Amino acid sequence: MESLAQTILVLLEHMQNVTYLHVASLALWVFEHLITLDKEVTYIWGSSHWSVVKVLYVFVRYSTYVDATLNIVVQCFPSLSSKTCKSIYYAIIWFLVTGMTAAEIILTLRVWAVWQKTKIITIVLTLYFIGTLVPVWVNDGILGRSLTFNLQDLLHVGGCLATSGRIALEASTWGLLLAYDTIMMLLMLPPAYDAFRRGGKSTMASTVIRDGIIYYIYLFVVSLVNMVVLLKLSPDYFSLLAILGRVIHSALSCRVVLNIREQGWANHRLHSTTITGV
Numbered sequence: 087m088e089s090l091a092q093t094i095l096v097l098l099e100h101m102q103n104v105t106y107l108h109v110a111s112l113a114l115w116v117f118e119h120l121i122t123l124d125k126e127v128t129y130i131w132g133s134s135h136w137s138v139v140k141v142l143y144v145f146v147r148y149s150t151y152v153d154a155t156l157n158i159v160v161q162c163f164p165s166l167s168s169k170t171c172k173s174i175y176y177a178i179i180w181f182l183v184t185g186m187t188a189a190e191i192i193l194t195l196r197v198w199a200v201w202q203k204t205k206i207i208t209i210v211l212t213l214y215f216i217g218t219l220v221p222v223w224v225n226d227g228i229l230g231r232s233l234t235f236n237l238q239d240l241l242h243v244g245g246c247l248a249t250s251g252r253i254a255l256e257a258s259t260w261g262l263l264l265a266y267d268t269i270m271m272l273l274m275l276p277p278a279y280d281a282f283r284r285g286g287k288s289t290m291a292s293t294v295i296r297d298g299i300i301y302y303i304y305l306f307v308v309s310l311v312n313m314v315v316l317l318k319l320s321p322d323y324f325s326l327l328a329i330l331g332r333v334i335h336s337a338l339s340c341r342v343v344l345n346i347r348e349q350g351w352a353n354h355r356l357h358s359t360t361i362t363g364v
Contacts, residue, residue, distance in 0.1 A: 094237065100322045101247050105161045111329040112154040118337045119147070122344060129347035139195065142188050143343045149185045150336040154329050156181065161245035168235040171246035176230035178325075182332055183226045187219055189339035190266065193301075196342050197270050200277040200298065218266040225255040225262075233324075253324050257316035260331070264309035267302050274298030301338045308334045 119126075130143060160166075160174050194211055201207040233251040278298045312327045319326070 097237065097247055097249070097322055100320065101161065101245055104323065104326050105158060105245070107326060108154060108157045108161075108329045111333045112151075112158065114330075115150055115154060115333045115337070118333070122341065125344040125348060126340075129344055129351060139192065139343060142192050143340060146185060146188045146192065146336050147340050149181065149188075150332060153178070153181050153185055153332055157325065157329055163245065166246055171235040171248075172233060175233055175246060175248070175325075179226050179230040182328060183223060185332055186263070186335055187222075189335040190215070190219065190263075192339040192342060193267075193270060196298070196346070197273050199346075200274065214266070214269065218262050222259050222262050225259045228252060229255045229259075229324075248322050248324060250321050251324060253316050253321050256324060257313050260309045260312040260316065264306060264313065267305040267309065271299060271302035271306070274302065301342065304334060304338060 126147070130140060133140075156174075156178055160171075160178070166174075194215055198207060198211055229252055232255075233248050235246055236249045237247050275298075308327075308331050312331050315327055316324060
């Protein structure tokens with residue numbers, strides 16, 4: 087009995103740690119939004135024209151608030167049943183994977199644009215995107231159905247406390263994203279080198295190198311850390327870095343759009359068409 091009590095206390099502590107990190111991730115997202123809000127007002131809302139990229143930007147930007155807030159709010163509800171927790175987390179997982187997919191589309195469009203939208207790169211990126219994201223969706227669907235909250239009906243505590251699930255599938259999801267973003271980074275190397283060779287320290291070269299390489303290094307680290315956490319820690323920590331990963335993906339994909347539009351705006355004022363497509 088004492089052992090069970092200690093186990094429950096540990097699980098509750100883990101749940102609190104997850105909540106703390108989700109709150110910190112939301113705070114990071116609010117800060118990121120505030121420091122880029124001037125660019126958003128100018129380059130997104132300053133134009134009445136709606137494109138696919140603008141729609142994706144708005145969805146990624148504001149759906150991240152929904153993901154982060156929902157994960158925090160659910161931990162504040164008292165005495166949720168195991169059935170209710172399962173339904174809520176199933177919805178949360180789908181919100182998360184939809185937002186991540188939209189962010190990856192933006193980043194993929196960036197690669198497509200710098201490769202001049204050639205037929206071969208269109209086919210390669212489309213097939214690779216489908217081949218990566220379909221397993222991601224399947225994995226997360228299975229994960230959502232596999233989660234159990236066996237202690238909810240016994241403890242009657244606030245929030246949802248996951249006790250088991252096919253967590254390895256979520257680790258493989260982050261592994262797929264890691265591999266995908268790595269390939270995207272490799273595809274950005276030739277254009278980045280060419281921009282640096284021709285432009286040196288110009289704004290265009292800096293934009294291509296920053297958005298094309300440095301951002302992908304950030305995504306690589308986030309995916310790798312998520313994999314390690316999911317494989318090494320207990321199942322109740324399955325969502326520990328999920329919102330942080332979502333925030334990082336959203337922040338970088340939104341910055342890609344803002345940076346390209348800022349550069350395009352500057353080039354337009356200089357009567358140049360150096361960067362086009364996004």
